[in-house]
Amino acid sequence: MPSDAKTASLLRSTPEGKCAYLDADVRDPQKILTQAARTLDFDRPIGLILLGIMGQVSDDEEPERIVAELIDALPRGSYVALSDGTDTSEKLKVAIEAYNTQSANSYHLRSPERIGSFLQELCLVEPGLVxxxxxRPDPGSADIAHDQSHAVGAVGQILG
Structure with missing residues (x-):
């Protein structure tokens, strides 16, 4: 089956699972949760993926509160994956400042510790925040230029 036919099949749902598109902004977690509840069973574990999204949220918009609100709605056993760009490179900070002056949207780099604090209530899966x-790089894969990697990420599970 061609890949676009597989995608269309998934979007129509099957007895094994469901898929839905939500048109919402992460700054409105209640809208996301309300729409997600139409498709997801919040009595069973859920996966929440926040990759590169919290950097779109300014400090004034309280990214920690937004992540906490989303996590608090998830049942025990759920997993959360989060990754965002860090403020550890002067070159990247200059590039992001230039981007932010020319873009309708801005990106907010944060320290690895601050990004990790978004998941502080979760049990992190090995290797933790890195x-x-x-x-978990593929064994034998070409090594990415480590000094040019300026994003951190982790996966955590809700245990209690």
């Missing part, structure tokens, strides 16, 4: 390039 540079994204180091998170």
């Amino acid at each position: 540079k994204s390039a180091d998170w």
Whole structure:
């Protein structure tokens, strides 16, 4: 089956699972949760993926609160994957500043520790919060230029 036919098949749902598109902004977690509840069973574990999205949220918009609100709605056993760009490179900070002056949207680099704090209530899966390039790389894969990797990520599970 061609890949676009497989995708269309998934979007129409099957007895094994469901798929839905939500048109929402991460700054409105209640809208996301309300729409997601139409498709997802919040009595069973859910996977939440926040890859590169929280950097779109300014400090004034309280990214920690947004992530906490999303996590608090998830049942025990759920997993959360989060990754974002860090402020560890002067070159990247200059590039992001230039991007932010020319873009309708801005990106907000944060320290690895601050990004990790978004998942502080979760039990992190090994290897924990690490540079994204180091998170379970394929054995024998070409080594990514480690000094050029300026994003960190982790996966955590809700245990209690």
